[in-house]
Structures are given as structure tokens and as C-alpha cells.
Amino acid sequence: MVAKGFPVDLRRCRLLGLVGSAVLAVGGGTAGALPVRELPSLASGRAALGLAGVYFGMVLLISAWVLLGQVVRGPEPPGPRALLVVLAVWAAPLTLAPPLFSRDVYSYLAQGAMVDAHIDVYTHGPAMLGGPLADEVAPVWRRTATPYGPVFLAVASALSGLTRGDVPAGLYGMRAVALLGVALMAAALPRLARHSGADPSAAVWLGALNPLVLLHLVAGAHNDAVMLGLLGAGLVAALGRWPVLGAVLVTLAALVKVPALLGLAAVVALQTRDRRGTVGAVVTTAAAALATTVAATAAAGTGYGWIGALRTPVSPHNWSPTSLLGRATGTLLEALGSDLAPSAPTVWHALGLAATAVATAVIWLRRPRPSPVYALGLTLAAVAVLGPAVRPWYALWGLFLIAAAAPSASVRRRVAAAAAVLALGALPSGSPPEAGQLALAVAGGATALIVLRRAHRRAVVPAPGRTA
Numbered sequence: 005m006v007a008k009g010f011p012v013d014l015r016r017c018r019l020l021g022l023v024g025s026a027v028l029a030v031g032g033g034t035a036g037a038l039p040v041r042e043l044p045s046l047a048s049g050r051a052a053l054g055l056a057g058v059y060f061g062m063v064l065l066i067s068a069w070v071l072l073g074q075v076v077r078g079p080e081p082p083g084p085r086a087l088l089v090v091l092a093v094w095a096a097p098l099t100l101a102p103p104l105f106s107r108d109v110y111s112y113l114a115q116g117a118m119v120d121a122h123i124d125v126y127t128h129g130p131a132m133l134g135g136p137l138a139d140e141v142a143p144v145w146r147r148t149a150t151p152y153g154p155v156f157l158a159v160a161s162a163l164s165g166l167t168r169g170d171v172p173a174g175l176y177g178m179r180a181v182a183l184l185g186v187a188l189m190a191a192a193l194p195r196l197a198r199h200s201g202a203d204p205s206a207a208v209w210l211g212a213l214n215p216l217v218l219l220h221l222v223a224g225a226h227n228d229a230v231m232l233g234l235l236g237a238g239l240v241a242a243l244g245r246w247p248v249l250g251a252v253l254v255t256l257a258a259l260v261k262v263p264a265l266l267g268l269a270a271v272v273a274l275q276t277r278d279r280r281g282t283v284g285a286v287v288t289t290a291a292a293a294l295a296t297t298v299a300a301t302a303a304a305g306t307g308y309g310w311i312g313a314l315r316t317p318v319s320p321h322n323w324s325p326t327s328l329l330g331r332a333t334g335t336l337l338e339a340l341g342s343d344l345a346p347s348a349p350t351v352w353h354a355l356g357l358a359a360t361a362v363a364t365a366v367i368w369l370r371r372p373r374p375s376p377v378y379a380l381g382l383t384l385a386a387v388a389v390l391g392p393a394v395r396p397w398y399a400l401w402g403l404f405l406i407a408a409a410a411p412s413a414s415v416r417r418r419v420a421a422a423a424a425v426l427a428l429g430a431l432p433s434g435s436p437p438e439a440g441q442l443a444l445a446v447a448g449g450a451t452a453l454i455v456l457r458r459a460h461r462r463a464v465v466p467a468p469g470r471t472a
Contacts, residue, residue, distance in 0.1 A: 014082050014090070017072040021094045024064030025218065029101035031057025031448075032223070036102040037109075037434045039171055040139055052444055058104075058432045059448030065094065066215050066424050067456055073420065076209045077413070084194045087208045091190060094213070095222045099179060104223035105396075106434040110140035112227060113174040115150050116160025119306060125150045125157065126309025137169060142434065149313045153259035154304035156227050161304075179225040186212070186221050188233030192240045193408050199243050200375045200409035210416055211407030215427040220397035228397055231260040232404050235267050239377060239405075242274040247285070250274070251292035259300050262314060263387050263401055266380060268293055269368070273376035324394035326356035353392040360390045374411070381405030396426045 034044055034054030044051045072090065075082065082090075103109045114130035114137040123132055129147040130138040138146060150157070159181060167173040190212040197207035211217075221229040234257035242250030250271045257264035268289055275285035301308060330349030337345040363386040367379050374382070385402025388394065403419055410416045431437050431445070 012071050012074055014072070014075055014086065017068050017075060018090050018093055020071070021065050021068030021090065022097070024061045024066075024068055025094050026061070026097040028058050028061030028065060028104075028223075029097040031055065031059075031061060032101045032104045032432050035432045036104045037107045037432070038102050043433075055432065055441060055444045056448030056451070059428075059445045060452045062215070062219070062427065063449045063452035064456070065218065066427055067452075068094075069209075069213055069215055070420075070424065072213065073209055076203075076205050081203075081205050084204045084208045087205060087213060088190055091186075091208075091213050094218055095183075095186075098218060098223040099183065101223055103175060103225060103434075104432045105219055105430040106224045106226065107140070107142045108227075108434075109175060109178050109225045110137065110171075111142070111145055111150075112156075112160050112178055112225075113137055113164065113171070114141050115152070115157060116162075116164035116174075117169060119157050119161035119304075120164045124309065125306065126313040135169075136171065137174075140171065149309075151310065151313050152227065152261060153310050154301045154306045155256050155259035156230060156261070157306050158300075158304040159230070175225070179222070182221055182225040182227070182229040185227075185229030185231070185233035186217060188237050189217075189229070189404060192233075192236030193404075195240050195243065196236065196377050196405070196408035200377050202409055202411075206410075206413075206416060207408045209407075210410075210420055210423075211404050214400070214403065214407070214420075214423050216397060216400050216403070216423050219427055219430075221400070224397065226397050227260055228400060231257045231264050232400060233257075234260065235264045236404065236408075238267060239270060239274070239380075242271045247271055247275045248288060248292045251289045252296045255293040255296040256300065259297065262310075263384060266364075266383055266387070269383075270376040270380040273379070324356075324389075324392060326352040326390065326392055327394075356390040356392060360386050363390070375409050377405050378409035378411065381407075381409060396429050399423065399426050 031054040034050040035058050036054075072087075076087075098104075111130065114133055115125050117137055118125045118128070118130065118133050121133065126149050129145065129149060130141045131146040160178075163174060163177045163181070167177055190208065193207045193211045194204035197204040220226050221232075234253050238250045238253030238255075238257060240250075241247075241253055251268060254264060254267040254271055257267065272282070272285045272289050275289070276282050327349060330352035333352065334345045334348035337348060364383050367374070367382045367386070373379070381402045381404070383402070384405065385399070388398040388401050391398075399422070403423060406415070406419055410419070428445075428449070431441060437445075
């Protein structure tokens with residue numbers, strides 16, 4: 005909490021966040037997930053300075069967001085529109101930066117080119133494509149089939165046709181697609197918050213201005229932005245008494261990434277709030293979802309291989325709880341000489357899925373029942389935490405909807421604290437951290453804290469001869 009007397013207002017927060025995102029973007033120019041031909045040596049001074057700069061800017065951005073939260077909770081909070089202006093200002097430098105915190109955007113481009121070349125992306129990895137795009141994909145995914153649905157692959161294929169394989173153009177095109185998703189998320193949040201009895205400004209602050217959104221959906225251009233944008237739009241449509249349109253939009257979101265399929269439960273629940281028959285709501289929603297799936301798959305021309313591709317293996321170094329427990333158990337069994345060691349990760353992943361099912365039942369059936377939007381947010385959070393793979397941006401699946409429907413300020417504070425910690429959890433290159441890189445990251449972040457501390461002291465201590 006900021007000490008008494010520290011001047012905090014919307015303008016200062018906006019400026020501090022802009023400086024943070026600008027420094028972050030500049031640092032990403034040498035430390036980000038650059039094309040392989042532009043990657044500097046990890047030992048070079050440019051890469052070291054860039055990495056420290058990224059974390060310097062990241063700490064400034066997170067600090068600006070935390071301070072903005074105080075303004076939102078203050079006596080004269082800004083409205084959602086003013087906060088959306090802040091979002092645009094903070095995001096602007098990141099739209100010009102190279103990809104940050106992951107190389108997944110190169111996988112998207114390669115998969116789009118594969119669809120364009122009539123290569124089955126549900127059977128082959130980008131290595132089958134070959135050429136410059138395949139070289140940009142992280143090595144661990146080059147021979148891995150895609151788990152993404154036909155809607156996203158159709159977008160990626162269209163973008164591939166427009167850019168003709170040009171990597172820079174493709175990167176900016178994919179970021180534009182992600183920005184459209186973020187815009188849909190930001191537009192949906194106030195409406196979802198009002199329906200759930202939450203503060204619209206607080207919802208926009210937590211759900212759209214969140215550092216995870218800026219770092220991973222804007223700077224990282226992840227397709228989770230499209231999934232969440234369509235999901236939010238579908239829930240808004242269901243709130244507006246257009247349940248069929250809501251089911252269509254939620255299904256389209258699931259045909260980007262499958263976790264959004266759980267949103268159909270919220271569409272059904274929103275229909276039955278007016279005492280409409282549950283059976284009728286289920287039938288209507290299921291029919292709309294099935295028709296949308298058939299039509300979208302036929303239009304994309306990619307077939308139904310995405311269903312089988314959901315078994316796509318996770319990275320062997322994934323740090324999800326179930327993967328960590330699986331590796332630890334396997335190591336222990338191997339030390340004991342057991343032949344069961346190789347199956348330990350699979351067993352833990354199955355236990356994680358079972359735990360997710362139990363958590364989902366508890367969330368939706370408990371009394372008093374939470375709002376459908378909040379229940380869906382908690383469910384998606386459970387899916388992200390207990391699933392076989394965890395990435396920092398997966399936290400946004402649940403956070404987006406929890407921000408819109410959190411029943412209390414204390415829930416928002418806990419979620420915000422977790423988001424601030426997760427925002428620091430990935431290197432800008434998207435590669436696993438090394439000791440030297442961690443030291444540079446800590447140095448950059450610590451320098452930012454020192455600068456903020458000095459600015460704080462200058463703001464609260466009056467000059468000689470003046471009163472505070």
C-alpha cells in the first residue's frame with residue numbers, strides 16, 4: 005500500500021504505465037522472441053541490457069496498475085471509458101514490439117501456412133512445412149500437431165494468404181487479431197459486471213488492464229485473446245436475451261481453444277434464470293453449438309482432427325502442479341527401481357482431470373449458487389491450475405470472468421496479487437531461464453523498485469522552507 009501523501013491520480017498512473025510499457029518494448033527489441041536470424045548471443049551486452057530493461061519496464065507497469073487500482077477504489081473512481089483510454093495508452097508501445105514471452109505466435113503463422121498448403125496440421129507439426137517459418141517455431145513444438153480448432157486455423161490460414169509467408173507482416177497481422185480479441189474482452193467486461201452486481205470500473209481494471217493481458221495477449225499475441233473475446237461476447241449476448249447467438253459465439257470461442265466450451269454451461273444457466281425449462285435450454289444450446297461446429301469446420305476445411313489432437317503432448321518441462329508431481333513421483337519410483345516410473349506423469353494428469361471434474365461440480369452445485377459468470381470463471385481457473393499444462397496466460401481464462409463477477413473486493417485483491425506475481429514468471433525470449441538471465445531480471449526489477457522508492461520519497465517529503 006502506498007504511504008499517506010503519495011500523489012496518486014489517473015494521469016500519473018497513465019504516464020507511469022506508459023513509461024513502463026515503452027521501456028519494456030525497447031528492451032524486447034534485443035531480449036524478446038525475435039526471429040532466429042536476429043537473435044543476439046545470450047552473452048552479449050545488448051541482450052543483457054535488453055533483459056534488464058524488460059524487467060525494469062515490467063515492474064513500472066505493474067506498479068502503475070497497482071496504483072491505478074487505488075484510484076479505482078478511491079472516492080472519485082474513473083469510469084470504464086476512461087480506463088479503456090488507459091488500456092490503449094499502455095498497449096500502444098507493445099503493439100510495435102517484437103513478440104514477447106513466448107514463440108507461440110510463430111507456431112500460429114506456420115500452422116496457417118500449413119493449412120494454406122493443404123498439410124494436415126492435426127497429423128504433422130510445422131517441421132513438415134519446412135522453410136523459414138518452421139525454423140522460427142520453438143524446437144519442442146516443431147514436430148507436434150496443433151490442438152487449436154478450425155476457427156483459429158481459418159484465421160491463421162487467411163492471414164498466411166494475405167502476408168504470403170512474410171514473417172514481420174505475419175507477426176503484426178497476428179497481433180492485430182489478438183488486439184481485436186482484447187477489444188472484445190474490454191467491451192464485454194462492464195456489461196458482465198453490471199449483470200453480476202460488480203463494479204464495472206473494477207472489472208475493467210482487473211480484467212483488461214491486468215499486466216497479464218498486456219504482456220501475453222498484446223505483446224505475446226496469444227490466441228487466448230480471441231477465445232476470451234468471443235467467450236465474453238457470447239455471454240453478453242446471452243445476457244441480452246439472445247441465447248442462440250450466445251451459444252454460437254461461445255462455440256466459436258471453443259473452436260479457437262477448447263476450454264471455452266465450458267461457457268455453454270453458463271449460456272444454459274443464463275436462460276434458466278427466468279424459469280425457462282432447463283431441458284429446453286439445454287436442447288437449444290446444444291443444437292446451436294452442434295450446427296456452429298459443423299458449419300465452421302466445413303468452412304475451414306480442416307476436418308475434425310482437432311478432437312484427437314487434444315491429446316497433443318505437453319512440454320516435458322511443464323511446470324503445472326500435476327506435471328511437477330508426475331516428474332517427482334517418476335524420479336522417486338525410478339530411484340526405487342520400479343518399472344512404473346514412466347507412467348507417473350500420465351497418472352497424475354488423469355488425477356488432475358478428475359480433480360477438475362470434482363471442482364466443477366462443487367462450484368456449480370453449491371448453495372447459494374454463484375452467478376453463472378462467476379461460476380464459469382472459477383471453473384476455468386480450476387481447469388488452468390489442474391490441467392496437464394500451465395502457462396502464465398492460462399490464468400486469464402478464469403481471471404477475465406472473475407474480474408467481471410467477483411462478489412467482493414477481497415476476492416479481486418487476491419486475484420490481483422496472484423496476477424502480479426505471474427506476470428513476472430516468464431522471460432521475454434520465451435526460453436527456459438538460466439541463472440545469469442535470472443540475475444539480470446532481478447537486477448532490472450530491483451532498479452525499478454529503487455527508482456520508484458526515490459520518486460516516492462521526493463513526492464511525500466516537502467522541500468526546505470515549504471510545508472507538505
